Amino acid sequence: MELPAEILEIIASHLPSNDQYQGLFVCKGWYAPFGRSLYRHIEFKNRPQFKTWLNTSSQHKSLVRSIQFGRHCAKYNQPQEQQQHNVDCATGAMPLSSIEVGVTSKELSTVLEQLPLLEAMQFDSRLWQYLNTKQLEKLARSRLLVLPALDHPRQLSFIQSKRGLLMSSLHLRGSDVFQLHKKGLFLDIFRSTPRLVELTVDADGLGDSKHVMSFSMQDVEALHQSLPHLKRLALVDSVRLMEPSSSSSLDHDDSNQHHPIAPSTRLETLRLHVQIEKYGIHQWLNYMSYKYPLLTDLALHLSSPYQAPRQPLALEHSEKSALAAFTSKLPLLETLAIDPSMSKLYLGDTTIHSLSNNNKRLNRLQVGLWGDNVESTHSALKCVTAISSISHLCIPLWSSEKSIDFSLLSKLHQLTHLDLIDRAGGPQQKQAHSTVGTLFSEQKNHSGYPIDIILTSCPYLADLKLHSGQITSHTYQQQLQPHIHLKSLRMDRVEIYETSDVFHYLSSSCPNLAHVFLRKCISDSFDLALSNLNLTRVVLSELRQYPDQQLDHLTLFQQQRPITDIRLYKSSVHPHTLRPYIRRLKKMQHAHIYLECQSVDQLIFNGCRI
DSSP, X not given: OXXXXXXXXXXXXXXXXXXXXXXXXXXXTTSOTTOOTTOSEXXXXXXXXXXXXXXXXXXXXXXXXXXXXXXXXXXXXXXXXXXXXXXXXXXXXXXXXXXXXXXXXXXXXXXXXXXXXXXXXXXXXXXXXXXXHHHHHHHHTTTOOBOSOBOSXXXXXXXXXXXXXHOXXXXXXXXXXXXXXXXXXXXXXXXXXXXXXXEEEEOOSSSGGGGOEEEOHHHHHHHHHHXXXXXXXXXXXEEEEOOOOTTTOOOGGGXXXXXXXXXXXXXXXEEEEEXXXXXGHHHHHHHHXXXXXXXXXXXXXXXXXXXXXXXXXXXXXXXXXXXXXXHHTOTTOOEEEEOGGGHHHHOSHHHHHHHHHHOTTOOEEEOOOSSSSHHHHHHHHHHHTTOTTOSEEEEEEOOOSSOOOGGGGGGOTTOOEEEXXXXXXXXXXXXTTOOSSOTTTTTTTSOOOOHHHXXXXXXXXXXXXXXXXXXXXXXXXXXXXXXXXXXXXXXXXXXXXXXXXXXXXXXXXXXXXXXXXXXXXXXXXXXXXXXXXXEEEEEEESOEETTTEEOOEEEEEETTSOTXXXXXXXXXXXXTTOOEEEEEESXXXXXXXXXXXXXXXXXXXXXXXX
């Protein structure tokens, strides 16, 4: 059925802007799938799709504002965003389609000619080296305001014009750009972009560590003076923060005196993955607390290169007290992510108690574990649960013969997303070669993850993720009240004892569970009995049966289908392309995964969609 363009425009006018931006899903199948030029945003998932669209004549191409070539799982993108947009990558399964879409200079020129209102264009930044930059710049004129990451000085001509005065976001990447700082030219870039709201400077991983830029406080001040409207700043593997001189640092005692450093009244999001000189840590964190009082989102990954030890009297305050003092001066902080590698130096009871007392708006917390035993786990849980406003929590634990009291989580009345990581590791390799006993014969007394206690302690939990560790033999408590809020369960490298008991409990206690993700888990058998559930997405990737047998066979039984319709599948890898594919079988003669449910909308098995 073909509908006139006028009707499609009427439908589009009644959709919210976000729905228009994502696409007119209500019109799917009503017209040619590649002629969807009514979209304000177009995303091409493969090159044939792009070629078909490019050769399609449509009067609606003039409405397109944004275009994207491929799905870019960038190295330093936020993992939360990747999990939302790319189910396969988030679970470790192989992508179902290519995430890279190639495009030539001639094709980009054609796109710019056909889309007069185009404002944003995204493609893999590695394509820049094959494109004619001058030709694209001439065609783009001053209207292309969002560009892929610029990774060479010759691409900076894109922003050294009227376009730069209008740009709100800029992404710079790689050692070729970093080397401008040695010539004193890097900070001059931002004189052309005074209206930037978002700035990202990151590495491309190709020898960037040799060319990281050494920033002093004066350099950071110059950056903010050039960008007075900046709200989001990300410096990732691109900067080394130098130890400040006594004349440029901020101390606790001189904060009331006149000082040339002015606080930034706009910066809300700060993401730092940088080197910082050890004896300048306290001064830099003190500077940031003074400079960015309105931060709502903070992510830190700080590392210190080796410096010769100094006399004890010359040492600055400890890292723990410095971080605690930093966060205590951020009253609007809502999201805090501390990289696990910083845990032992920067985290402790003092830091967490400071968050509890001073950061009343904090609702997302991701921290590492300070210590190396079960006592540190108890300490961490007790401290973290004192922050009652948390809705998203990611924390590592230590498994032990002593029982971990997960009921402490009941103090977090607003907890909806929980991410637990067992620092003791995943499936034990030493047992893979054992011929005596069962998988859990040596670890029966370990506490593991008591799913029923976790769900009972967190009645509003919607998303539960378990990494490494194990689910041991356990008598599951029958719940008087079902866990109606749990919608997503993810297990990664988890040892599961009696899968039938675990999933039967989930089937009877979690009626709204819709998403199940199992990756690299191991068990004696995989009997996924979810007979009461209508599932939306299920991903089963690289599951193993004790001792170390890869499970490549799947039995699927959907009760809403005819009772006799039990489907058998075998996953294989093509010998030449190495891409996974699925074969339908008539009979099962091997150990296999058994999945029973009411229905499943999307099933991905070892990287293949069934």
